[in-house]
Amino acid sequence: MASRIRIRAQLKGDECEVKALMRHPMETGLRKDQLGDPIPARFIEEVTVSHNGSTVLAAFWGAAVSANPFLGTRLQGGPVGDTVNVSWRDNLGETGEGETKIR
């Protein structure tokens, strides 16, 4: 459940708009649950966007990013049918990945 990513990559003129929505709780480690016990930190640390296998964006995230984060970026060119891949790794070592073709 936690590893799901929804990606859209759409060519607009000579730019490709990539939108990725990731399913992740992004717990900061500072919140407490209903009983007052701390909720353990669990957040995405690394996000990578690749285009046909080569990395075009690498980001280092922290606990300040919202739950179920939404990432938008633009690639130069990229014909319809090319592969765009988005992946993340969180502080617990869990990973998530999603792939789509440029439309």
Next chain:
Amino acid sequence: MRRFSNTILTGLPMLLWALSALADTDGVFDEYRAMFGDENPAIFVIDEGEELWLTAAGPKAVTLENCDLGLGPGVVEGAYAQLPRYFQDAQRVQDLESRLEYCMIHLQGRSAADIHARPYSLRGDLGTEMEALVAWIAEQSRGLPIAPGQAHVQERNAYALGESLFYYRAGPHDFSCATCHGQSGKRIRLQALPDLTGHDGAAEAYSSWPAYRISQGLVRTMGWRMRDCFRQQRMPELIMGSEASVALQTYLAVNAAGAAMAAPGLKR
């Protein structure tokens, strides 16, 4: 004196800017929503809801596929828009949450205590079964007109009860729903308050729940919204699917009738 008038002159545009910013506060959330485009994190919860509908559960190990949401067993498309409504088998008016509870008890053999243990997410949860099911079922009515039942006498009674609850002042703050939602153009802090006594305000509110709450990272249902309003009024806890909860939702749904469902919404 000259310096003083300069201050006024430079101060005035600042003041006007601040006032216009105040008037535009809803614009901030509109901008936020615009950035999401067609995307709504509720989509994950909707997918989970569909999976849960098709997953065998309870002592009888059956799915909810034969659950009658008002349009016949298993018919999900368009069902949410026609709730709350009277159900002959249950002999009462039900909203989606109480109807799902009925199906979980009667089809799956589960206990009410189990269903009521945690119907809505607490802090740190990623969502509950009820929230996911409601999100998916409501999404299956997207674009369809809100048409709650009002033909049966019990349905009309639910509306009347909902209306009287809406205006009933109680609790340590002597609040009613109407205290905040009985006039148009009001806000609390920076949040605009819809007038739920009229069609436009009720339609905008009712059609957009269940909704993904950005500040909570969760999908919340109309039943939760009712319960949280009760909490904010310092009233006793409103029980999911109770007569009072269903009556309030009936009141809002009937006021909103005719408007198109737009759930899942995306809220602050």
